[in-house]
Amino acid sequence: MKVSAEQPFQLVYSLFSHEFLGLLFESFVVQLDEKGRFSFAHQNISSINAPEFASGLDETDYKLIKWMDEMQQDAVVKKFNQKKLKPKEFLRKIYDPKTENKTIQELIELKLEGLRSKVLENLHGKRLFEMGNDGNPIWREIEIMPQKASVLFHFRRNEENTHYFPTIKYEGEKLEWQYRNAYLVCNEPAWLVVDYRLYSFKKGVDGKKLQPFLNKKFIVIPKKVEEQYYRKFVTQLLASFDVYAVGFDIKVERSEPQAILYLSDLPSTPKTDLFGNFLEDVEEEKIVFDLHFQYGPYSFRSEDRRDNNVELEIIGDNYVFHKVIRNPEKEKYYGDFLKDLNLPVKSGKYSLFKSMAFGWINSNREALEAKNIAIHQTSTIKGKKYFLGNARISVEVKENIDWFDVHAIIKFGSFEVPFHKLRKLLLQGKSEFELPNGEIAVIPNSWFVDYSEMFAFLEEQEDEKSSGLVLKKHHIALAQELQEGNLLQLTLSRKLEKLRDFSQIEDYDLPFTFKGELRPYQKAGYNWLRFLNEYRFGGCLADDMGLGKTVQALALLAHEKEANPAATSLLVMPTSLIYNWELEAKKFTPGLKILTYTGTQRIKDSSRFAKYDLVLTSYGIARMDVDILKEFYFNYIILDESQAIKNPGSIISKAVCELNCRQKLILTGTPVENGTMDLWSQMNFINKGLLGTQGMFKKQFLQPIEKKNDMDKAAKLHAMIKPFIMRRLKSQVATDLPEKVISVKYATMTPEQEKAYEEVKSYYREKIISEMTLPGLKNQQFTLLRGLTQLRQIANHPKLVDKHYTGDSGKLEDVIHMLEATASEGHKVLVFSQFVRHLAIVREYLNEENIPYAYLDGTTKDRQAQVKAFQENEKIKIFLISLKAGGVGLNLTKAEYVFLLDPWWNPAVEAQAIDRAHRIGQENKVMIYKFITHNTVEEKIMALQERKMALAGELISTEESFMKSLSKDDIEALLA
Template identity: 85%
Template sequence: MKVSPEQPFQIIYSLFSHEFLGLLFESFVVQLDEKGRLSFAHQNISSINAREFSSGLDDTDYKLIKWMDEMQQENVVKNFNTKKLKPKEFLRKIYDPKTGNRAIQEVIELKLEGLRAKILEKLTGKRFFEMGNDGNPIWREIEIMPDKASVLFHFRRNEENTHYFPTIKYGADKLEWQYKNAYLICHEPAWLVVDYMLYNFKKGVDGNKLKPFLNKKFIVIPKKVEEQYYKKFVTQLVASFDVYAVGFDIKVERSEPQAILSLSDLPSSPKTDLFGHAVEEEEDDKIVFDLHFQYGPYVFRSENRQDNNVELEKIGDNYTFYKVVRRPEEEKNFGDFLKNLGLPVKLGRFSMEKSKAFGWINTHREALEERQISIQQALNQKGKRYFIGSAQISVEIKENIDWFDVYAIIKFGPYEIPFHKLRKLLLQGKSEFELPNGELAVIPNSWFVNYSEMFAFMEEQEEEQHTANLVLKKHHLALAQELQQGNLLQLTLSRKLEKLRDFSQIEDYDLPATFKGKLRPYQKAGYNWLRFLNEYRFGGCLADDMGLGKTVQTLAMLAYEKEANPDATSLLVMPTSLIYNWELEAKKFTPKLKILTYTGTQRIKDNRRFAKYDLVLTSYGITRMDVDILKDFYFNYVILDESQAIKNPGSIISKAVNELNCRQRLILTGTPVENGTMDLWSQMNFINKGLLGTQGMFKKQFLQPIEKKNDMDKAAKLHAMIKPFILRRLKTQVATDLPEKVINVKYSTMTPEQEKAYEEVKGYYREKIVNEMTIPGLRNQQFTLLRGLTQLRQIANHPRLTDKSYKGDSGKLEDVIHMLEATASEGHKVLVFSQFVRHLGIVREYLDEQGIKYAYLDGATKDRQGQVREFQENQEMKIFLISLKAGGVGLNLTKAEYVFLLDPWWNPAVEAQAIDRAHRIGQENKVMIYKFITHNTVEEKIMALQERKMALAGELISTEESFMKSLSKDDIEALLI
């Protein structure tokens, strides 16, 4: 009979017995009459039509309907009924007493029992009925009792047997349930219907423990099986439920749990020393923590999660059950507490490296004591006994004249251990040693973590009494200061050395009178820093951004050295292409310095000459070849410019410069780290030998943890150690100290092949032009001169501009590429201008080979604005190659911080236009301009002419023609010398 959802209705749930599947539930909607009573009008409701009656359903109803759908026979059999039999026919076959499939029956029953348990749990507050034999879903209503009943199991033991039976109480009343036609709807957990009332039970009673007593008063346990029955069955009942016994004892322990951490050895992998090298060691490598809980005299492992534990004891003919009522919530709290301390043992055993384990105990000792968690040691097979008391280390460092003296006190409980003994153990990677009482003390891992670098860098000095005195070199000051900041040692410093902690407190030193020039504020600060390092004989790395004046700061310091040590000679090693730049800068800023340029095939290989000069300039190549000559002279300073040249510690040049003898060392570089952390070690080891330990030690201590494990703590330690000896200012940091634009000239040296090509063309045009100048009235000499000068300028850039078959290199290209990579790696954007599109093409070819992104613009470029937008907005694009004529006007490139002019222009006004592409309104950065000039070529001479002509004519010279006309015979001859 159809039920109208428009009229009052109610959802009800009905219980019926299926021929094969047992007790099942079904959902119905029943129409209500005018008095609100259930009528005979009803219909089945399922997930298919439930939405029609949504006005009378809640979320629980939808769940119940879904679960009841799942237990209908057609849904129960569909996964097994492969032959597509009718559900009833399939079930008849499966449940046939003789030929039925017991395995499928068990799977079905397991599923149905699970559904019954879920449904019954949600039926509270719903109307529930037994279905009549005629299919009436509301035949007899079953009341669902709101509270849970309790079961008490009784045992009465006498001389012949034991009687066993359960009683049920609901609230304070005893429930009469036997011989009442009571039945179980669900067994796990038990749901029992008695007199049309539905009960469920505290402690999740299993219905199978009640079922035998529905129509039986008690079960008799014969004497002969008594002991076996007590062990297997009664112990489980006593553990889980309330039991009343006569004839045997049940003793219950209800004390608070006492947490115990038990320690034992766990053999592990081979041991390594402080630097990761394998060490032959018989010690076990790991400690196992095992969490136990003690209740009175009983101890349980934490992973044994039973709420109650029962043990049976039989003495003579008497039985005693010992029941321990555990407190799982409190046990969980202990487990959570230990997990928060870094020891996740609540699920059982947890192993940890031995040194870390005792470090953990030492670190958290107070917290453990506060929570009354005791630490006990289980005797293992070897019989080792570990010291688990307090371990303490205190280190004090005091400044001496040339080093730091190290004093340390090590205590394990009442025992004080000599510091040098502990240091040797740490360096060997050993973590344990025997105390006078026979216990094994284990060095906490925190000592390895906190002090391993310092212990590794210490040196032993034999004193007169032949006792070892431990010292630390002064250049390890930063390491000591970092440990002091972490409250890991006491550090006593002189007031002067204390200033090195904060760079801003360094004394302000006067510039030498012989220094001709003015230093910007940040350059003066750099000079002060160099003087400070000089005073303490520390080596240093001046690593300012390109263009910030590393050269001028160094020259100021060298000028001071000439005043302070007039008889001393310093050595400056650099790439060949920089020698001329240094000569020019030295003449400009320090004209009093006597300089020897020790280069070329005609150099005089006699180091006695060096003493006559204040400064010797040489190249890395010459140093490599003449190391035997150079190392036999004791220099004041050895300074390396572009020191990334020695980034590979295994290279010949790196080994060569380390052989040089001097009082002090300094390196200059804009890119101290190009490829990896080892670059840093090589350069730091040059300036302050031993600062970062040996190469092998550095790999284990820093390189591998930083590069392979991304260990930020190690990176921070490394940074702290080198910080006092590296001064690096970025252009953005000193922007307020810079003028709006800074113009630098970068001189390049031609390669031998390039020089040969240049001289051939220069010789040809010099003869041709000089001859033409002697012929009166010949007017094409200006054209010849322009063509010749253009070819010479092109060869000064790269001979491939005039000769496509040229296979050699170009000195200028090498310099341009080096500086492009340096600026880009520092995160700066750079504009690269050239008059010659083919020159840009050569640079472009290199960038393509290296996979470096760039923007490009020449006269043939169609999407000019697209290239500009890409350069301005794309953070990854650092380089913009621009043809001077195509890009000289109409571009706004305010993101650029550097401008490279690859070839000098006749008219400086045209160069200025190019510079103004970057240096214009909207530019927030200071702009660094680099003019690349090839030494000993027409480029250098044009630049000199520019300065002279501009001084005379202002900006009147504005074209190539007017520039050519302004050239005198002497000017032309000077260009072609």
């Protein structure tokens, strides 16, 4: 009969017996009459029509209906019914003794038991009925008891047999349940219906333990199978349930567990040394941690998860059951505690390499003792008895005049171990040694991690001032880092403490002979150089290109001139920079007497150096004349563009390291170009031994950093070199910079380039001088313009005039070097040239090196696309632009550098190019470099231009007016 959802109704659940499947549940809705009583109208409800009756259902009802749908015969057989038989027919075949399939029966029962269990657990607060034979779903109501009943299992042993039976109590009262037509609805766990009441049980009693007693008072166990029965059944029952026994003893152990970590060993594995390299024929064993819990005399492994354990003891004719009641919450607490200490033993054994294992024990000893967690060695491990006591190391470092004295005390329990012995073991990668009592002490791995670098850099010192192990003063950062980690006690003078923070270094007066002003960050750099000077530390001034490394070094050299008038310093640099240094020195330190030690005509006599304050030379000359240069003891040796010695195996690196001096300084915008070894070579030059030997550095830093991406090693390396590197990025000192900084970069012609230049210059000098005798100026001006243009082109690169030229160009080398420097520092640069062919040469190089760039000349059709690429693409750092094409309509505010490859007579054109970068919206300070080739018409025009502007007081606006302004003397000077 159909039930109306518009009228009052009640959802009910009905229990019925299926012919093959046993007890099943089904859901129904029953119409209520006007007095709220059940009527005869009812209908089955399933997941399909349940939404019609949503007003009378809650979330649990929807779940119950779904599970009951799944236990109906159609749903049960669907998975197994491959031949598509009718469900009833399929079940008859499966359960018929003649055709039965036990496997499918078991699978069906497993599924139904799971569904019954879920249904029963969710029936509280619902109405449950037994279904009548006529299909009436509300034939007889079953009361669902709210509390769980308890079961007590009884054993009564006598001389002949043992009686076994269970009793049930509900809310403390004995329940009469036998011989009362009781039945089990579910076995796992047990749900029992007695007198139309549904009972569930504490401790998840299995229904099969109750089933035999529904219509039987007890079970008799004969004497002959007694022992076997007690061992297999009674011990298992005792572990999980409450048992009352007569005729044998049950002893219960109730106590708090004590956690014990047992140590044992695993087969060994290849071992690495202090630096992570595999050592041949040396193996390091692994130590296994196994967590046990001790309850009185009984011990259990942590992974044995039973709440209670029962063991049977037979004494004569008597049986004694020992039951240990474990505390799973307390055991979990210990497991979680050890996991938090990075020892996850809760689920079983856990192994660590030996030095790490004993390091863990040593580091966590106090925490373990506070929780009363004991450590036991199972037996001798591989014939060794290990020392499990406290291992301590204390290191004290004191500042001496020229080094740090290092004192260390190492103790294993009451045994004090000589420091030199432990250091030797650490350096060899060995982790264990024998104590006087025969126990084996294992060096904790944390000592390897914490002290390996320091122990590697220690040196033995034996003289009247000190004896024992010392640390060079330039390893101050290493000592300070260990001090910050509370790993040693460090005593420093107040002054040396300031090296920790550049901002605390005192302000030094600039020398009187220094002409000019230093920007604030340059003055800070000068202060830092003076501080290093006092402690005779070497330094690396690594400011971004254009921030004035030269002027800071010159200020230091001016101070040295005042402090040590008789001393001579040596400055080594690429050949192309020598003229720039000469000009800068004349400008800022005119009082310095300078010897330029270059060229084929140089006098190879080291005694001459003493007559000068500063000797300028190139890397090439230093390499060739190393035997002459090393005869002289210099005050300072300064390397400019010191990346020239980045390869420690190169001839030039070896050569400069042979030179003798009081102090060293290097200047570079790119201290690391290719890899970490670049750093070692340069740091080793300024502070020999700072990073150890080359081999040690590879093992200690290079391999962990480059191959394993070890950030801790990278941080340690950075801390060691930080006091000796001053690096300011352009972005960091932007507030100290003017809006734009214009610098002239002088290039030196290569010999082939100089030869080409002289040939063209001689030709035009004769031609113009001969034409000066002829009337009319037009021919002379045309010839002069043509000659000056060709000389300018050769000053850039002779290929601009002679396509067959195969030599190099000094200017191109400088431009390429500075392009690479700016790009590697992450800056964007505009490169302007009046000659498209000059851009083509630069472009050819960039293509060969796969360096991305933007390009614009008069033939470029997608101007805006090139501008957008430069402005928005972070990978494009270089923009090549012809002066003519880039003079108007460009807004390139991302550029931080502007390179003018061929400055010329009209400053207005240069200003226009500069303004492409220096526009409204520009957030960066702009550095402008004019590339001028030394001893060429470029340099002479620039000098002439300055003179003409000073006389005229205004810019020369046209080429024609410029040519007309040239006198005969001017022309002869240009072509001299």
